[in-house]
Amino acid sequence: MEFAKRLNRFGDEIFASLNEKKLEMEKQGREIFNLSIGTPDFVPPKHIVDALVESAKDPDSWKYALRDIPELLDAVCRYYRRRFDVEIAPEQIMSCYGTQEGVGHLALALCDPGDTVLLPDPCYPVFQAGTFLAEAEPWYYPLTKEHGFLPCLSEIPEEVAKRAKMMIVNFPANPVGAIATPELYQELVDWAKKYDVLIIHDNAYSDIIFNGEVGGSFFNTPGAMEVGVEFFSLSKSFNVTGARISFLIGRKDVVDAVKLLRSQIDFGMFLPIQKAAIAALEGSLDTVKNQCGEYERRRDALCQGARAIGWDIPDAKGSMFVWAPIPETYTSSMQFCMDLLDKAGVLCTPGSSFGPHGEGYVRFALVLPPEKIARMLEAVKESGIL
Numbered sequence: 001m002e003f004a005k006r007l008n009r010f011g012d013e014i015f016a017s018l019n020e021k022k023l024e025m026e027k028q029g030r031e032i033f034n035l036s037i038g039t040p041d042f043v044p045p046k047h048i049v050d051a052l053v054e055s056a057k058d059p060d061s062w063k064y065a066l067r068d069i070p071e072l073l074d075a076v077c078r079y080y081r082r083r084f085d086v087e088i089a090p091e092q093i094m095s096c097y098g099t100q101e102g103v104g105h106l107a108l109a110l111c112d113p114g115d116t117v118l119l120p121d122p123c124y125p126v127f128q129a130g131t132f133l134a135e136a137e138p139w140y141y142p143l144t145k146e147h148g149f150l151p152c153l154s155e156i157p158e159e160v161a162k163r164a165k166m167m168i169v170n171f172p173a174n175p176v177g178a179i180a181t182p183e184l185y186q187e188l189v190d191w192a193k194k195y196d197v198l199i200i201h202d203n204a205y206s207d208i209i210f211n212g213e214v215g216g217s218f219f220n221t222p223g224a225m226e227v228g229v230e231f232f233s234l235s236k237s238f239n240v241t242g243a244r245i246s247f248l249i250g251r252k253d254v255v256d257a258v259k260l261l262r263s264q265i266d267f268g269m270f271l272p273i274q275k276a277a278i279a280a281l282e283g284s285l286d287t288v289k290n291q292c293g294e295y296e297r298r299r300d301a302l303c304q305g306a307r308a309i310g311w312d313i314p315d316a317k318g319s320m321f322v323w324a325p326i327p328e329t330y331t332s333s334m335q336f337c338m339d340l341l342d343k344a345g346v347l348c349t350p351g352s353s354f355g356p357h358g359e360g361y362v363r364f365a366l367v368l369p370p371e372k373i374a375r376m377l378e379a380v381k382e383s384g385i386l
Helices: 005-009 016-027 046-056 070-084 098-110 125-133 158-163 182-195 252-263 271-282 286-308 333-344 370-383
Strands: 093-096 116-121 137-142 164-170 198-203 228-233 246-250 321-325 361-365
Touching (some): 016 333, 070 246, 116 125, 116 158, 333 370
């Protein structure tokens, strides 16, 4: 049997060989410091868990949901008003099974084969995968150290800008840890209006931002609602990654198009998860703020600790990731990852898996406490890999 040719555009799972090596080392009794996957090690707040459990006790909760319940949409509106000082309407919102699923289906609703989609390089892999599923054509704009790992719109050729249908941006950024300024957001809005390009903003990490900065929404920028949509996720802020709770928010025509696609393939988010989302959106944000401080302590433990042993890793400005240059003695981020695991027991993600401009870097997820990060760096130092 011949399978769909679109599958040829997807490579092998990047963690296969690393995970095989990790399992082998664990059997040998080696300590493994796993900073490869961005799954928070914090627990979800009790009131969120309680809301899900109570709803699950109701037999009616186990029926098809068919829609986002009005209480959930209202809770999202109130949250955006409280957290971002942004006014949105219920009809500008739809739930997704996590931003990964939402981005993965977005281009199917918006793009025809051959349409141009502007993607960051490096970027989270689903940005590219969603484009491929729609048989659209990616055009990669580089995120480089020289530009602070931010997009440089003036370097996008005008002929590319004119034919582009949409552009995906992500701040705070995974994997590079950059944050956008209000000036950059305004430049994006003005540029999108000029070339009639839809901006897709992945806002998964607005609550994990460092050095006294405050994370916001793309819609804090005048005119953004006219040119864009935003994915807003509860996963990292409230430690509910497995529940897959995200929302597509913004321009009603875009949201309606994705709703139409969604209506053909599913029956709505499980009602107990909707109730849990309401509890998260309406509850106290004290744990979210405290957690951000803990992520910053982990960032400092990793970046400052690495510099103390001779590894020049700059401080991430936001997200739960650190973007680290590999030692000059290496030319392959994958080879460095394999050696780092073998010699020091440290598991991270090769930068090449995020795109060509990711080569020369590795990504660390801040999923270990500071004291364990310190022990990890001691293992790196003793290994001699630097």
